[in-house]
Amino acid sequence: MKVFSKFYQRDIKKLVSQLTPKSSKVLTYSNANIQPQRYDYIVLPNTIAHWNDIQFEIKKLKKYSHKDTRFVVIYFNQFWKPILNFATKLGLRKKEDKPSNWLSTDDIVNVFNLEGFDVIRKGKRFLLPIDLGIVTSFINTLVAKLPLINDLCLTTYIIFKKRPPTKEYSVSIIIPARNEQGNIPNMISKIPKIGKNMEIIFVEGKSKDKTYDYILKEINKNKENKNIAKLYKQQGVGKADAVRLGFKKAKNDILIILDADLTVNPKDLIKFYEAISKGYCDFANGSRLVYPLEKQAMQTLNFFGNKIFSFIFTYLLDQKVNDTLCGTKALFRKDYIKICNNRNYFGNFDPFGDYDLLFGATKLNLKICEIPARYRERTYGQTNINRYSHGWLLLKMTLFAAKKLKFI
Template sequence: MEGVSIIIPTLNEAENIDPLLERIHTALAPYDFAFEIVFSDGASVDMTREVIELWQNKAEVRLVENEQGKGLAAAVISGARAAKHDFLIVMDADLSHPPEVIPGLLEPLMSGRADMVVGSRYVRGGSTPDWPVKRKIISRLATLPARMFTHIKDPLSGFIAVRRERLAKIEDEVCGFKIGLELLATAEDDVRVHEVPIAFSDRRWGQSKLSTGVVTDYIKQLAMLVGISLLPGGFKWLFPVFLTVVVTDSALFTAFLHYGIAAGWAHCLSFLPAAALGGVLGVKTLARNDIREVSGLLNWYFIGTACVCLLTLFLRSGVVATSLRINGELTTAFVFYFGLLSFLGAYSGIIFWVHSLKKRRISGRQLRTYYGLGVVFYLMLLRLAYIGGMELLPEEQYYYQLITQVQVDAPAALLPAPALLGALGMPNFPELLLGFRLGVWLLWLMTLGFIFSLARDMYDRQVAFALVLLFSIVPFFFAAGFFVTNEAVLTLIWCAALYLIYRAIVTGARNAWILAGIIIGAGLQLDVRLSVMIAGVLVYLCYSITRGKLLLSLTEPYLGLAAMLLTFLPAIIIKGGRLAVDVSTREVYSGPVWVESLLGGVLSSAWLLPVILLTPTVLAAGVVWAWLFLKAGIREQRLEGERADRHRLFLIAFFGVPFLLFLVPGLFEKNILCAWGLVWGGLMPTIAALMAFRGDYGTSELSQHPGSVGLSGGDSEPVSRGREQLDSTSVEKERVTAILRRCWWPTVCMMLLIYGAGLHLMVL
C-alpha cells in the first residue's frame, strides 16, 4: 500500500507538538500503511523546532525550515515538495483538527472515489464545540465569499487530503492562510471533492494566529483568485484620471442643464465624452505601467471599458429619473454626486471585470460563477435604480389607486396582496414610486433564496448559482421583481411551494408537505391558478399508490392537503364561494396584459408569449430537455435508485402537469389566464444544468446501465443494435447541448443590453 505524508505547518506551537504526535500515532497504529510527519516551520521563536528535532530520533518525523514572513500557504507548499509519499494530509498544529479523522479522510482518496477530501465543520455530523456564538457567526460570514468558488460547505477548513502532485504544483506566491481554498478555487471542472465531518475544537495551548494580518491575507487571497488589484497604476495614476473625469462630467452636465437641455439627454451628453476620456487615459496608463500583461489585450481592454461605461450609463439614467421625480430639479450638488458615483461605478466594473483579464487563477465553472454573480448583482442594482423613475403600468395603477384611496380606518386585509405589498414601503417613502415598488424588489430576493435552495437540492451549488443567473436574466422573472403585479407575489408562492414539495418528495422531509399545503392554500386566496399545484400533488399520489411506493402509514401528503383546505377555507366563507380572481377585470391577471403594456400593445399572437417571457435560448433548452426525456429517458448524474425516480416524478408532476393545463391552452386563446411563464419554474434548475455546464446534467448515459438495454442470453444482435442506438443518442445529445451552451452567454449579454437600453429609453 502507498504511504502517507502528513504536512503540518507550525509557528510557535511548542506546547502542541507532543500531544499532536501522540494522537497521530495512536490514530494510525491499527493501519498497515507507512506514514511520515513533515513539520514545515515558519521561523518559530519558541522551542517548536527543538521539540520537533527530539522526535526525529524516535519516529518518522522531519522538519522543513522556512524563512520568516513567507506565510502559511508557502509553508504548506514547501512541506508538500519535501514529502516522499504520494498521498498527503494537511492539518493544523493547534489540535483543532482531530488526528483521529485522518483514516476517514484517506479512505475516499485511496479508493479512487475522490480527488480531494476535506474535513468539514458544516456537513451533517460536523461541529464546532466550545465556540461562542460570535465566533460561529464570524466563521460562517467569512466562509460565504469562499463558497462562491466551490460547492463544498467548508472551504476554509484547512484539514485536507490530496495527492502530492496536485499540491506541489501550486506556485509559491499564493497569499492567504488556507491552502485548501486555493486548491478548490483553481480545480478543474471534473475534480471530485468529498467532505468528511469533523469536530473542530478550539486550541488549548499557545496563542491564536487569527489577527488583522491574517484577515488581510485572506482578503488578498480572494482578490488574487479573481485577479483584482484595486490600484493597478497606483494612486498617482488614479487621482488625475478621477479629477479629469469627474470635473469634465460635472461641468458639461451643468452647462447642458443651464442651456435648457432636458436632464435625461444632458447627463448622457456629459457622461459619454467624460467616460471616453477616462477610458483612454486609464487604459494607456495601465499599458505603460504593466506592459507585459497588457500586451495583446489592449483591444479587449478598450472594448471591456466601453461596455462597463455603457452599463454605468444605464444605471445612472435610472438614478437621474428617480431624483427628478422626487425633487423636480437637479441641483449642482446632485450633478457632482452623479459624476462621483458614476466614476466609482465604472472604475469598480473595470477593476473587477476588465483589468483582471489573464490575471485570474480561477477558471471553468468557478469563472462562470464569478461572471454570473456579477450579472445578477448588476441587474439587482438596475431594478433598484429604476423602480422610482418608471411610469406605472395599467395593472400597477389599479393597485396604486387602491392604496392612495383607502381610508385610514379601513382594514388592510381588504387590499389585494400586490397592493398590500406595495403599501408596506409607502409610509417610509410617501407619494413615491420607489416606496411602492421597493417591497416587490425585496420579495424577489426572497424568491431567489427559494429557487437557489431548490437547485442546490436537485443538483449542487454550482448549478444553483447558474439558476440564480437564469432566474435574473429571464424576462418573466426579471419583471416579477420590478413591477407590482399579481405575478410578483405568485412567483414567491410558486417557488416556495416547489422547494418544499421537492424536499418532501425527493429528500424525504415529510413535514414539508404540511408547510407546502399552508403556502398553497394561502396562494389560492390570491389566485385560483395556483390550483395546478394540487393537480401535481394528486398526480404524484396516484402514481405512488399505483406503484405501491406510498405506504398507508405515510400520512403527511394527506395532512398537507388538509392544511391547504383549512388555509383556503376562510377565503371561501368570507367571499361566499367566490375565488380571488377578480380585481377590476378578469384580464388584469392574464400574462399578456403587462407584457403588452411594456410592448405598447404590439403583441400579435400568443405564440410569441413564451419566447418573450423566456428568451429563445431558454425556451429551446426546455424543448431539448423534453425531447431527450421522451427519446432516451433521464438519469440524473448525482441521483441513483429510488431518489432518481422521485426526481423524475417531481419534474413530471410539477412542470409537465402545469405545462399541459396552462401553457398549451394559452397558446390557442390569447386572453386565457394560463399563458404565462411561471409554469417553467419547476424546470428552470434542469435548464440551468443543461445549458450552463457539462452535458452530463439532465441527460442520460444509458450505456452505463446495460440492464436497461435488454440483455438476454447469448443473443448479441439486440445488444449491438441497442449500443448503436445509445451511441447515436449520445452523439445527438452532446451536439444539441453543446449548441445550447454556446448560446448561453451571448443570450446573457444580449439581455443585459436589452434591459439596460430599454429602461434607459423609457425614462429618457
C-alpha cells in the first residue's frame, strides 16, 4: 500500500492532463514564483484549502490570465473530512501545519462569482485513494464514474471562465441544404439582421431537386444582399461535411448553423447570437424539447431517442444538454478552429456534425448553454436522417466519447 498523499498527487496530475488541451499554457499554482506571462489555464490543486483570503488570492491571479483563461479549482469532497483525518492519524497522510479550509461547492462558486467568473462544468473522481493495483484501477476508472457513486468520490473539480463584457460581433450564418427546393423561396428575407455585419453562406449538397437553382434565384432576388449571400456546392457527403465547408468559407466572428428545412424559426437566431455576444456562454445549442412540438414535427421514436441521448450527454459532458441533435448551433469561429485542431481525439465519423461540435466544445472547456426554440413541422421534403442506421451510429459515437471523456 502506498502513502496516501503520493498516490493522490499522481491522480491529480492525470486529471490536469485530461482537463487541459496539450497546446495550452498551464500554470499549476503552488505559491511558487510565477513566470510573468498570461496562461490559458490556471490550476489550483487544493490550493484554496490553504489560503487565508481566497477572494484576495483570486484577484492577484487575474494578472496572469487573459480573456479566455480557464481556472481549474480542485478540492476535497466534504464527505471525506473524517476519513482523511483518520488517515492522518494512521500515518497514511501527511499531517497539516494548520487547519484547512473545507469549503462547499456553493461557497467556492460564490467567491468566484464575486470576482466575475462563471462555472463551465464540474465533476468528481477518485473513489479509492490507496493503490491496490488492478482493483484500484477498476474502481477509479469505471465504478467511480457511475451516477450516485460518483457523489462519494474524494476529488471535486470546477472549471471557471471569466465573465466577458457585452460586445458586438460579426456573424456568419451557414445554411446546409439538400433537397430543400420548396423551403428556399423568401428564405433570406426571413433571416433578421444580426450583429455588426452579417453574411449568409448556403452549401448545397447534391440535391435531386432544384435546390441549387432556387438558391441562386433567391440570392439574385435579394440584390441588396448580394455581397453577404454566397452559394457553394458541396463536393463531399453528409451534413457535417456541408457545415464544415460553410465554416471554412466563413469570415466573421460568430458562426451560426440554420437548417434549410426551417423547422427552427430564423427569427430565433437572434437569441443564439445574444447568448454568446453577452457572454452567457461560448457555445449555444438549440433545444427543441422545451416547448410543445407541432404535429408531425418529430416522430415519437425520434423524440424518445433524443431524450435518451440527452440524458447520456448531460452525464458525459457534465453540462446540461436537453437536445443533442438540434441543427441550430452557434459558436465563435476561433473556437471552431480549435475544435478542428483537436478533431483526431474523437475521430471523424459523425455524419451530422452535432456530436463532433458538442464533444469538441467539451474537450476545450467551452461553456454550453441551451436556447429554447419551437420546433415546427416541415412544409416541404423529408428528413435526411435514417432513425435506425443513423441511430446505431450515434450510439457507437456516444460509447466512444464515453471512453474519451468519462471512463479514463
